[in-house]
Amino acid sequence: MHSKVSDPVGGGQLAGTADDPIGEDALPDTARLGVKLVVAGAFGVGKTTMVRSVSEIRPLVTEETMTQASLGVDSTAGVETKTTTTVAMDFGRITVDEEMILYLFGTPGQERFWFLWNGLFEGALGAVVLVDTRRLEESFGILEKLEESGTPFIVAINTFPDSVSYSTDEVRQALDLPPGVPIVECDARRRDSSRDALLTLMHHLQKLADASELP
């Protein structure tokens, strides 16, 4: 009956390790509002690098698991098939002030799993889409998904050492971006450059907020 994971407290299995699990990463007691931004982009485009370069904590990983336990039950009596799919996202954190905490989530690379994360874009202030000019076509699905979900976004061209330099106009054209969507160059490894990309997004959001208030 007993399992490792459901023993009552006092079993002592976590004793000693859990006394101060957060340590110096603890948030102030006054923190009461969590907000989030999404760093989206194709696999290997530098999402985690960007999250890491601005985060105040070592990036963490959150997971969601989906178990399709009933697949095939109807058609194959008595045969139980279980498929477990795990989708992982890296994220980091920036303390805005004593009340507000900003979280940055890197989307999972394979956008076909995004349905598992319906909550990811919901409530997000906006998204930075990182693109690599060597494989722009891999961003099409992500841009489409963002437009569908109505999440405001900007595009940041992550400059890789061996990437051919295109003008932002050329990239805009290749991605078929609407004129209102800002596009910037950035180096995701650099804190100041990643911060500037995030600021471009925030100023874009302010503009959208201004526009939505016009009569």
Added chain:
Amino acid sequence: MSDAPDWHEDSPERFFMITGGRAGHVEHAALGLVTLILSKAAPKPGMSLEQASVLRLCRSPLSVAEITAHLKLPFSVVTVLLMDLLSEGNVEARSPAPIPKSAMPDRDILRRVIGALQSL
């Protein structure tokens, strides 16, 4: 009987044990990845290890996402744990409902985030 079964870290069976088999799709709707959780009580005998761990983790406010990362449990499993702790008053959930998809973010939030980014 005291031998623990051969659990795989992320086996469905393990999650079933932790959540008592409840999926909790409806009831955890109010908990998002960035909802901040704060303990209101100390771990008590009879609690599961996971519940006790949440209470220790959340002695200062902590997001649901961070709780999932520290416990190495999926989001949906953690939300079930949290719903139990919430319903018994052992934790407080500190975020307003998520911003509706269509609504523009609050200007005050934007202004404060910009200020924080500028001082990075």
